[in-house]
Amino acid sequence: MSTPSPSGSARVTTGLSSTDDPFLWLEEVEGDASLTWVRERNATTSATLAATPEFAHTAEQIRTVLDSDAKIPGLSKIGDLYYNFWKDAEHPRGLWRRTTLEEYRTPEPAWETVLDLDALAASEGESWVWHGASVLRPEYRRALVDLSRGGADADVTRELDLVTLSFIEPEEGGFYRPESKGGLSWIDDENVYVYTDFGPGTMTPSGYPRIVKRWRRGTPLTTAEIVYEGQPDDMAVHAFRSHTPGYVRDFVARAIEFYRSELYLVSGDELVKIDVPASAEVGIKRQWLLIELRDEWTVAGSTYAAGALLAADLEGFVAGARELDVLFEPTATTSLAGTTWTKNHLVLNVLDHVRNRLHVFTPPGTDDTTTTAAERWVSYPLTGVPDMGTVGVSAVDSDASDDVWLVATDYLTPTTLSLLPLGSAPEELRAMPVFFESDGLTIDQHFAVSEDGTRVPYFEVRRADLVLDGTAPTLLYGYGGFEISLTPAYSGGLGRAWLEHGGVYVVANIRGGGEYGPRWHQLALKQHRHRAYEDFVAVARDLLERRVTSTPHLGVQGGSNGGLLTGNMLTQHPELFGAVVVQVPLLDMRRYSHLLAGASWMAEYGDPDDPAQWEFIKTFSPYHLFDPARTYPPVLFTTSTKDDRVHPGHARKLAAAMIAAGKDVTYYENIEGGHGGAANNAQAAHMSALAYRFLWERLA
Template sequence: MSGAQEQQTDPYLWLEEVTGDRALDFARAHNDVVVERFATTDRFNELEHRILDMLDTDTRIPYPTRRAQWLYNFWRDAEHPKGLWRRTTFAEYATPTPDWEVLIDLDALAAAEEENWVWGGAAVLRPSQSLALISLSRGGADAKVIREFDMRTKQFRAPEDGGFQLPEAKSQLSWIDADSVYVGTDFGPDSLTDSGYPRIAKRWRRGTPLDDAQTILEGAASDVTVSAGYDRTPGYERHFVSRATDFYNEISYLIEDDGTLRRLDTPTDASVSWHRDWLLLRLKTPWEVGGQTHPAGALIIIDLNEFLDGARNFDTLFTPDEHTALHGYGWTEHHLLLITLEDVQTRLYVLTPSQDGWTRETLADVPPMATTNVMNLDPLDGGDEFMLTSSGFTTPATLLSGSVGGATTLLKQEPGFFEAEGIETEQFFARSDDGTMVPYFVIRHRDRRGQAGPTVMSGYGGFEISRTPGYNAASGMGWLERGGTWVMTNIRGGGEYGPSWHTQAVKEGRHLVYEDFSSIAKDLVARGITTAPQLGAVGGSNGGLLMGVMLTRYPELFGAIVCQVPLLDMRRYHLLLAGASWVAEYGDPDKPQEWEYLGKYSPYQHTDPDRPYPPILLTTSTRDDRVHPGHARKMAALLEEQGHTVWYHENIEGGHGGAADNKQMAFQAALIYEFFTQTLMDEQADGTAPDGR
């Protein structure tokens, strides 16, 4: 069926009108039903308050972003639900109660300007740190207003006073110096890509009209985005620009002094970065160069100037194996720090260059069944210092500081927010349909061993995003304390075992994602951990697509499903908001050979009125300008028409994260766990069917 025919036969296209009166009436009517069913019980209210108290408490770690002597933090609590942007010194931060300098009170700003501002981030100008570019969104959308902020006066600089400012768009704005920036935004007709991101990068000088900004690079409408930046490392200053031709391929250029562009002859799907004299590549596919073949997932390095002169004798810093993948890396002033995953558990290393090559040592010991990440590396002004943050499923987060070659010291530690005594974490492997062993973690009370019980499994499986252990107080309060079992899956499509774990599951290989997840569901039952009527599943965004496929292809495996901010109509996803940017992941439905495999699993096209489905809760956000709310709306309407048990809730704010503040986050979390408690615990206990009939 062609796209035009599909449009003519879809009776729910009106639900794609994001702010249409009829569509919003649909959302509000369904919200009322969901609130009445799930959000009026004492149990729901108690959990919502507990989660909100946890989100608002000052015992949480205020994670900082380091810029030389300053540590910046954005903070929300009960008194400041929209949040404070603030900073302090490292010495002050290390005290039990740091004295913070408040730079922006977002609640006061929103009230004064009568706008529903949601924080979008800050770019601080270095080295002075007296100016910043502040991003604010209305209701949590990806599109943001960007305004220049003077930290000396704590006031925004108005355009009439020479301040940089951009209206609402999916813009990019980055500092060159105090009087010039690189900008990509909506410059008018044909200035955006089909995905809605900047197609043109320009250099903009203070005091001049945006229309007069100098064009650096123009991409094609079919590109994802074009962006430019400046490396201000003293003695190694470089201007650069890049063109993302799709989600995974990018062409990078250095900007010469005369304004000409010099393309870096590197694989377009490699991650490219540099530090001082070093050019660093993390490969996504094998690359044969300089008489050597480097495998996918390898990290290789060469002197940048020698590379520009034609050298290709790369040194290999990391080579993956069947159990180990590179998870992250970053520079201190003199060292390169690596984060690896060994069967989805982290290990940390420090690499040091010398005349004899590179040495590798363990950076720090890390706990098992936990995730430890390196943060706040500042090679420009921070020497060889770093911070480590670590947490596990039942272990609250800790934040440590250290310097390469020295000991680490504890900076902050969060308290526990749920009763974790007796709850343990295990790792298992399920055999997928093609024989691949796929890992997953099971978190449950030890008393649950040997008996099947209510279980919820979560999944994502896309965009090379790795899911690793971490403390989730909401699931602890809302599910583990109630006797439930929680499962985190590491299915293909992610990056837990390197790029190939992802690339084998894109486009025509997408079926592997769904086979992996369903195989884990079957494995949980085979091991006696749960039963199909007691098994729930939850996922959001790409994970919401996963949930849609589970509902329509494997409904007999589950007792309940929660599907958040999902893609579901794969016939039209590329026409809605940022959908065109994901064609490299899913395929192009306008190409018959690619719709051939997309059409085999697209949930919206595969609902069956005659097949029993478990109850499903669909959630989305009106202000989500990444994944269109029409996906969830249309699916809810179609399932209702076919007589299935479906619950639908739409947050009128919130963006792609589904919530714009702590109160909304607490409501969303409590709603999910109350839904699972009613469908997998209460109704199973009293003998009714999962759909209440």
């Protein structure tokens, strides 16, 4: 589940009492009784599901993919060098490293190690997990590095010298932020913005910072000066500087709730609000303001559609002008997937029936041309994009060139990375190796009809010669929340563990996601949540009706919000499925807003403490929908003790309730891993193998 740059702790002071909830004690994350229960479940799973030769083989096959030296090293251009974070068998926690573009073009590029996380973890006795780094521009000599213990969202920030490749300790004047959700961001060599846990009252109910300060090098954190203080019930705040040459500006961002925010331009000692709808997303580059609408907006006598992308001159807009150019307006089949600035252009990535299409826009005045209305924002489509697959585009250096990285993939085609100078032919730099045999496999897109008549797309990967007799083991995957789109992607692990053995893989693009823009998402919010589940059921039934599979051979898998989805399939439609996998899930929707980051998701699900809203929330709360008298398919629950975003108590409590009722439950909780479920490739391979082997043994 996506949340702002992140520690929260479980609060068990409201909601159900221990009398109402006999498993409330499992919310004590590292309590002796809770961990004893977890270890007992883990031991059972390790002695059964994970003890077979087939499991060991699957885990090894997946880990081979994850550890492969032939994977594509993704690049970030920082100054004249290209940085990459890399994991393999010898470096399970990872290397932050760098090279030149010329060297990267060679078959075996030489890399300079900037930071070895395995060596650091060993020397400091910590289970460090990489959370990223921010390099100070324009000198590129220092970086703020975020490190998490065990993969939790809460992390520490340390300053790294990119010349000496050593940390600058606090006693030497280096910046250091103690463990918390939050972060540091560069202002200049001597100053940073800091948003973190400053003590009681400084964190929001969602567990994120609500105060941002300016902190000068060499001074105690306690002396940092407040720049902005959000409201007590806000979701989060942070601040940052745009270092674009000639357009250096500072901003404060206030997240009111998940889909409502405000952006302020720092002007001296004043904050000037960018006056757009709170639901809109704002982007600023050089003199341009981009506004992506989630809701319809009427301004200066014109009405703009939800999902549209608007452009304006920033200075003019701040001064009160409302001259807006429409760069994109959604249709019944299209939505905006993303935007990328280069030095002279803006690239729009558009989804059309969940297939990417790229368009290049040139803003007025780029080539000293006139800027009459007819000549504003000239555009052309970028051709050569695969028809059935996912294409990602990002700028190589948005201040210095018009080059972009182009990443293309689908379920059967290994991912490729190309360097594309806009207006020229792409240069393929790297291709992921073939990790599984795909000959004879095919990708198709189908549409199911949901209960209210809505057509719901889904992708299906299977053997082209599959006999439609209802016997194929089929894995149906979904998410359906937070305006996140599920698009095709190559997975060596999926191919080796599932597709090579004859399994069918299906991805459902249900409402709640972003496949058709904000409207597709908003149609499944709060009291309309049932639509996402009806869509998923429609896809499942379509598979059954087409005889691709049958109930004994149909399994479902989902994580986080997708775990809530599969939890609802388990409790609402147990008759449809032969096995269910529920990963790092939300399940107790009565208490979710009181656990860790849960309060930040009330814009998605509603407020269970409001009796009127609880009336609809309880209809999709799997923990409350569980009926000991009903028959349920076998279920696997997985979660992580270190997940400080979605509380492990969700999975623990429903699993405990089902075990007490004598149901077929398999449970495994990784001690490390955070919300991703794993802290290194070995753990990731183990967790994936649990899901694939559980499903295969139950469905095949």
